[in-house]
Amino acid sequence: xxxAPVPGATPPxxxxxxxxxxxxxxxxxxxxxxxxxxxxxxRVPQLLEAMRSVGTGLELHSTLDRICETAAELADARYAAxxxxxxxxxxxxxxxxxxxxxxxxxxxxRLPDGHRGLLGALIHDPGPVRLANLADDxxxxxxxxxxxxxxxxxxxxIRVQGEIFGNLYLTEKHGGVEFNDYDLNMVRVLATEAGxxxxxxxxxxxxxxxxxxxxxxxxxxxxxxxxxxxxxALQVVAEQARRLSGxxxxxxxxxAEEGGMEIVAVSSDxxxxxxxxxxxxxxEIVAELLGGATVFVDDASTDPRILTDLARDYGPAMMLPxxxxxxxxxxxxxxxxxxxxxxxxxERTLATQFASQAALALMMAEAQRDRERLAVYEDxxxxxxxxxxxxxxxxxxxxxxxxxxxxxxxVPEVQVGIGKAVDELxxxxxxxxxxxxALQQGxxxxxxxxxxxxxxxxxxxxxxxxxxxxxHFVGAVDTVVGELTGKNLIAAxxxxxxxxxxxxxxxxIDVVVDANVTLPDGQRGVRLTVSDDGxxxxxxxxxSGLKNLKRRAESxxxxxxxxxxxGEDGDGDGTTVVWQAPH
Numbered sequence: 001x002x003x004a005p006v007p008g009a010t011p012p013x014x015x016x017x018x019x020x021x022x023x024x025x026x027x028x029x030x031x032x033x034x035x036x037x038x039x040x041x042x043r044v045p046q047l048l049e050a051m052r053s054v055g056t057g058l059e060l061h062s063t064l065d066r067i068c069e070t071a072a073e074l075a076d077a078r079y080a081a082x083x084x085x086x087x088x089x090x091x092x093x094x095x096x097x098x099x100x101x102x103x104x105x106x107x108x109x110r111l112p113d114g115h116r117g118l119l120g121a122l123i124h125d126p127g128p129v130r131l132a133n134l135a136d137d138x139x140x141x142x143x144x145x146x147x148x149x150x151x152x153x154x155x156x157x158i159r160v161q162g163e164i165f166g167n168l169y170l171t172e173k174h175g176g177v178e179f180n181d182y183d184l185n186m187v188r189v190l191a192t193e194a195g196x197x198x199x200x201x202x203x204x205x206x207x208x209x210x211x212x213x214x215x216x217x218x219x220x221x222x223x224x225x226x227x228x229x230x231x232x233a234l235q236v237v238a239e240q241a242r243r244l245s246g247x248x249x250x251x252x253x254x255x256a257e258e259g260g261m262e263i264v265a266v267s268s269d270x271x272x273x274x275x276x277x278x279x280x281x282x283x284e285i286v287a288e289l290l291g292g293a294t295v296f297v298d299d300a301s302t303d304p305r306i307l308t309d310l311a312r313d314y315g316p317a318m319m320l321p322x323x324x325x326x327x328x329x330x331x332x333x334x335x336x337x338x339x340x341x342x343x344x345x346x347e348r349t350l351a352t353q354f355a356s357q358a359a360l361a362l363m364m365a366e367a368q369r370d371r372e373r374l375a376v377y378e379d380x381x382x383x384x385x386x387x388x389x390x391x392x393x394x395x396x397x398x399x400x401x402x403x404x405x406x407x408x409x410x411v412p413e414v415q416v417g418i419g420k421a422v423d424e425l426x427x428x429x430x431x432x433x434x435x436x437x438a439l440q441q442g443x444x445x446x447x448x449x450x451x452x453x454x455x456x457x458x459x460x461x462x463x464x465x466x467x468x469x470x471x472h473f474v475g476a477v478d479t480v481v482g483e484l485t486g487k488n489l490i491a492a493x494x495x496x497x498x499x500x501x502x503x504x505x506x507x508x509i510d511v512v513v514d515a516n517v518t519l520p521d522g523q524r525g526v527r528l529t530v531s532d533d534g535x536x537x538x539x540x541x542x543x544s545g546l547k548n549l550k551r552r553a554e555s556x557x558x559x560x561x562x563x564x565x566x567g568e569d570g571d572g573d574g575t576t577v578v579w580q581a582p583h
Contacts, residue, residue, distance in 0.1 A: 060201040061096070067194045068098035071168055074190060075154060075183045078172035082158065083114060085123055085166050086342070091115055092123070092166070093341050100148065107146035110339070117141035118153075122167050126157035128188065132178045134171070154179040156191045160199045168194070206346060213350045216240040220354075221361040231491075231548055233365060234265040237332065237358050242267045245343070245351055247334040248314060252322075253279065253289070254330040261286055261331060266555065274310055275555030276484045283308075285319070289331045294352060295319040298342060300335050311335075316342040320355035324363050332358065383463055387432050395432075399425045431459075431468065449478045450486040454493060454513055461497040465509070469497070475515030481526050485581050488552045489513070489528050492560070492579040495549055496530035499577075506534035506574060510566060517580060525558060527580040531566045534574045549579050556581040 064082050072080035079099035086093035092114035097105070114120045121139040122129065131153040134140050143150070150171040158165045168191050173179050223236040234252045242250030251274070252265040259281035263274045279286050285305040288295055296318055297303050300311040311317075314335035322329040332355045336343075343351070399422050406418040451473060462468040481489070493511065500506050510531045517527040537546075546562060553560040558581030565574020 060198070060205045063197055063201045064094075064096040065098070067168070067190075067197070068096055071170060071187060071190055071194075072098055075170050075179060075187055076174050077154070077170040077179075078174060079148070079150065079170070081169045083112065083119055083123075083166050083169065085114070085164055087345055089123065089164070092119065093344075094166075104146060104148065108144055118155075119167070119169070122155055122157075126164050126167065128157075128184055129153065129155040130179050130184055151176075152178050154183060154187060156184070156188050158191045158195050158198065160195045160202065165195060165198055209346065209350065213244050213354050216244045217354055217357040220358050231265070233362070235267065235548075235551070237362075238265040238267040241332055241334050241351070241354065241358075244354065245318065245334040245347060246336070247318075248337045248340070249333075249335055251333040251335075252330060253333065255290060255328075261289065264330075273555060273557065275552065276488065277308070277310070279308055289319060289321065290328060292321045292323050292328045294321060296343065296348060297335075299338070301338055314338060315340050318343055318348060318351050320352055322355055322359035322362060324356065324359040327363070329359055329362050329366075380463070392429055392432055395425055395429050399429075450481050450489070450513075451477050453486070453490050454511070457490060457493050457497060458511060461501065461509075464501050465497075465506075467507070467509075469509035469511050471511045471513075473513050473515075475526075477513055477515045477526070480515050480524075480583050482583055485526060485556060485583060488556060488581065489526060489579065492528055492549050492552060493530065496528075496577045496579070499546075500530065500532045500534065500575075503534070503537075506532035506565075508533045508566065515583070519558065519580065519582060521557075523557070523582045525580050525582045527578065529576060529578050531576040532574045533565055533567045536565065536573060536575050537562065546577070549577065553579055553581050558582060 064084075068080040068082055072078070077099075079097070081095060081097040083092045084094035084096070085091075092112060095111040100108075112119050114123050118129075118134065118137055118139045118141075131137055133151050134153050135142075135151070137153075152171060152173050154170040154173075156168050158168055168187065170179065170183075170187065173183070220233075220237050220240055223233050238250035238252050240250070241247070248268065250265075250267040251263055253261040254264050256262040256278050258278070260283070261279045263277045263279070266275050281287070283305065285295060285303075296316075297306070298316060300306055300314040300317045303311065315338040317333060317335035320332045320334075322332055332351075334351065402418050402422050402425070406415050406422070409415050409418065454471065454473075454477075458469050458471055497509070497511075500509055510529075512527075512529040512531075514527045514529070517525045519525040546560070549560040558579070560577070560579040562575055562577045565576050567573025
């Protein structure tokens, strides 16, 4: 049976206002009810109550649920649904239903997308449709497995401010009878009222969405300028972007020294193996991102431009440049799960603005850290000069005096004792010279061997600590530990030594790097242990640094934890931080 025309009515044009639509539809419904039985006339109060019901509440999805339920009751239908037309007008971006239980819906699986069948036809030809049997309509393409049987059908368009929002579908009128003209007229009135309610809900949702993105931008700016380390600040950017965009993950990439882009922050429900991964420069999409382009991907799992296996778990994705004053600092990526709805134009605009604000905050934070770093370098240069010009010269002079006294002494025990003292002075002078060399090195001059890098961190920490931490290596540290794990181990060591200096008030620190560890899952790995005899971690103390250590380890398939330290007589005072990961 083909679409049935509405008696005495012409379809409203897209330019008509919602109030005119409501008046026209209500007039038709009233005319259609004149002279009818009391039973049918009694449906007018039901219609009015239905119109009042759909207008309550402002949350969009609950409004759609309420419209479906109300329409089913009004037309005495078993099933109801609303198909929301996508922004490009070619498919359905959402599908809300009533009458199908959760278990059946799960068995059916994927919701209709509007690319084919009667629902797809109604997207391109929005108008009232009434069918006695869906299977008889040539546009019908049947139902998927486990779908409940449906014969009778009634569909009307829903317009919001003159634009097609979607279609309201009703099926299976109780009693097995067809939907009649009165059902159609009243559902049209309800659809018009629903358009007004949806318009209000969309405005409310848009205002709330803007408010959330603004709050997120404030949180990012506060985190970046509060003195937190760069890694923690980038993690805040990833977490906020993921939460605000409703994505499966939030990822921050920065340009890598060897080319391409490196993943430096990841926020997701599950520990990610992506942290530290390099996206090769050969990727077409990397060239676009480094050029400051904004890239929107419909399905990351199938996009040939993305040369990484990470994309196989994701669908729609936004790749937004962290760009300020013409400088590209990095890229913010917010992918949704495969099969999830695409990002709307409003979401893309808000996310782009968020990325710009985050980039500005990153630049301000970077400038702040540069000033602090310059002050540290100036102080390090002064300390290095003082160590060289004053301390070493005095120690050297003291050593010469002792050697002279040793030659004049005739007591063998005194000669031996003085000789040992001179040897200790020589060792001390060598250690001070190593510290001076470390102080004068820039970040780009870091040696490549893991053992040497560990020693460099220890020597650098010795200056602010006032003493040199002890160290011990187990296994072939330089040969078995990979570059990515080694890089993260050095960052973990730096964090642990920094915490010990700033918070522990320690007089002793032990550093152990063990490359012969077997991890709980059976893999061979490396373990870093940093123990001190300080005051320990207070109950209400900050633990952001420890969280960073754990996140780094988990991203590599490892773990990190802390426990009692190495206080006097083994009393447990202080803190021991353990960090481990596969080679």
